[in-house]
Amino acid sequence: MKLINAFASYEGDLTLITRVNGERVIKREKAQYISYHKYSEISESCLHWLKSSPLVRELIIEPYDHINWLRINWVDYEARQNALWGEKPYCIFESGEHYEGDLSPVMRYLIDNNVEIAKPKRCYIDLETDSRVPFIKAVEGRAAILSWALVDDLGHEKVEVLNRDSYNDEQDLVMSLWQELQQYEQVLAWNGDGFDFKVIKERTKYLGLSVNHRYWLWLDHMLLFKRLNTAAESGDEKTSYKLNDIAQAILGEGKDTLDGSRTWYYWEKGGSDREALVKYNLKDTKLLQQIEKKTGLVDLFQSLCEVTGVLPDTYGLQPVKQVDSFLLRLAKPKGLKFLSKNVVVEHEKFKGAYVMPPEAHGIEKNIHVADFQRLYPSIMISWNMSPETKSETGECLVEATGVRFSKLQGILPFALKKLIDLRKKSSKDRDELPPGTSGWYDANRLSTAYKVAANSFYGVVGSSFSRFFDAQIAESVTQTGAQLIKETIKEAENRGMKAIYADTDSLFVKGVDAEVFKSFVSWCNETLYPQMIERMGCVENDICLAYEKAFDRVVFVGAKKYVGSYLHYKGKRASVESKPEIKGLEYRRGDSVFLARKLQIQVIEKICAGCEDSNIYEEIVQKTMNHVLNEPLSLSEVIISKTLSKEVEHYSVRLKKDGTFSALPRHVVVAKDLIHKGVEVSIGTRIGYVVMDASVRPLTVMYAEEYDGVCDRYYLWDSLVYPPTFRLLSSAFPLHDWTMFQKTRPEKIKPVVPGVVRPRGGKKSSDITAENLVKLQEWLYENKGVVPFIFKLPWKSKKVYVKDKKEAIKVVNEFIRGKVEVQDEKTE
């Protein structure tokens, strides 16, 4: 039996949805709220209490070779919760440990019966709601649904629109959506968790319709995309997760050009306007299906769910859930249980990977790169690292942390080996099939799913949200990795090579040719690592270093930031078409300005093509500089976009010494403004803005959509566009001076009072940021008759440099504190 969906109801039922011969079958069982206990630890009196308690439905002893488990079936969630974590006298287990007492009835059922996950019938939907209602209220179900559209992977599509603005008509509209959904089991929508799903559920309630939404698997396509899409090359694809921008990047086409914030207007006008709205609605929905067709990410997620045993809805996207499910399923037949996980433990920090600061100068040539294959899984396997094998008397020693593990195979290494074996098998299947066929895709997807699952193990062990969290184990993994890479560097240098960079599992080496490097890698695998493994008493050696690639030329801007052109990749020689490898540079970042990415990629391409003529680079920079400072700039060139990562109210604000609050990050200020205006903004929304004036603190910014061609060009160039390329050029050609393009903002110096001469080369002056310089100047002039200070006025700036320190600070502070009244309201 393959399970499509399952949920527990408040009444204590567990509903199971399966398919038999293509027909959907719904089964009901009692939801089980279980906790496990070591039978030997339960006292006589406790057992007596359990046997007679109305809170306990059933007691079962599960015998295994090494232990007898007592399985308590509590009558409901409350009973279990109170017994395990409640106050006295309900808490009967305060002395003993309890196991898996936090599992939901659904998880419990899936694990106990080792249920396989079915492929659900999938559809994509999109809603249009009344635009007169602000986003926040629409999510609460306060906006009418104007239309809905639905498509599936087989080409079926349907769209329906509200007939009249009435309660009954909307009832019909929403009911027909639920009718349509009957054919499907899984529903996807872009930002569905943030909008569409909530609206459907709330609006259904409001309209008095009785439909239980839990019969469907709700999967937020956007969150899925964020988590599984790792293909983005440049920052251009990362500037926004709006459907339009993703569709543009993936498919090369966007949404219909209809103002989504005026849906009500289009609907109300009727006729062709209403038709346009309907068309727009359908188009959006079709984009989802097309994105999936192109990327296959939903299919990949489906494979991941089938492998790990979680249901393919939004919650299943969490690695913690996937690993939890996979491990508990494997542990069950072994009689292995894990401690209940109720509260999140205080976050213990642990040390991570080793990153060597690059020791590279200019353009480095002929650089060979080796990397450890799946380093962290291989360490966990070799040292048999698992929560239940951790033991002070264990034979496997982690030298870096002093933690020891016993030799009896742990559940983590067991699971990892299983995943790796399965991956090998599916990769082999794939390679035996003709590329591009559906079988090939299936096998390839499975292979990727196994890899994704295996790679998430380390992260889950290091997550305090996981039941497998163990900071000591996580640190043992990372520090063993650090030791391995450091030992490898040492041995390489003993042989006359020079390590110029290393990060976690990779090693960049110069001063060697391919053959010698290859034999060095072999020596490491055959001698160095086996020796280390032997010394530390490990069960087996799964550590493997591989000669991955060589760079013809590579430039390091810093740790985690470099660009290089290949000589070969895994032995395959590079061709003229081979793209450069770009890591960490602003070109790859979604929060950099397009102009910065564009300038940087031009320089990158020239460097990788072997150009060493500084004149060429100067020309490129000069041209861009001219464009930035003098020519019309489009919004896409100047927009800065950053993610709103938490609720606006949760951003930290400090009380400054002057009693006012410190400024919020610029994108948060814009977000606040947008929320005020009723624009759709939630956690995870990317906020686009343009900087208007950076000569003031804090910077003044403008919401991207209000951009009219005016922005602070000096700031753009001086702070955002040139520095990334400046750093790259300075790294590639350190002997050349690249500073001449810096600091374009003019510093016009004017004496405030004619006739006062600014002293040349004067000593450091104290600077005061005043609210309004003009007011101050005029006050000084009027009250003192003559200004005893000299002001340096940067162009369009409000920063003041005052020469006579003592007097100046006194006067200006009085001005700032409001002790000095300024009548004149005239400003610049």
Added chain:
DNA sequence: ATCTCTGGCCTCCGAC
């Protein structure tokens, strides 16, 4: 109903 981790670079802000 939120949730794989640490290391590192960069920008802005505000204190000194």
Added chain:
DNA sequence: GTCGGAGGCCAG
């Protein structure tokens, strides 16, 4: 000017 914290996003 310099420095540290907050925030963001990337490498692995």
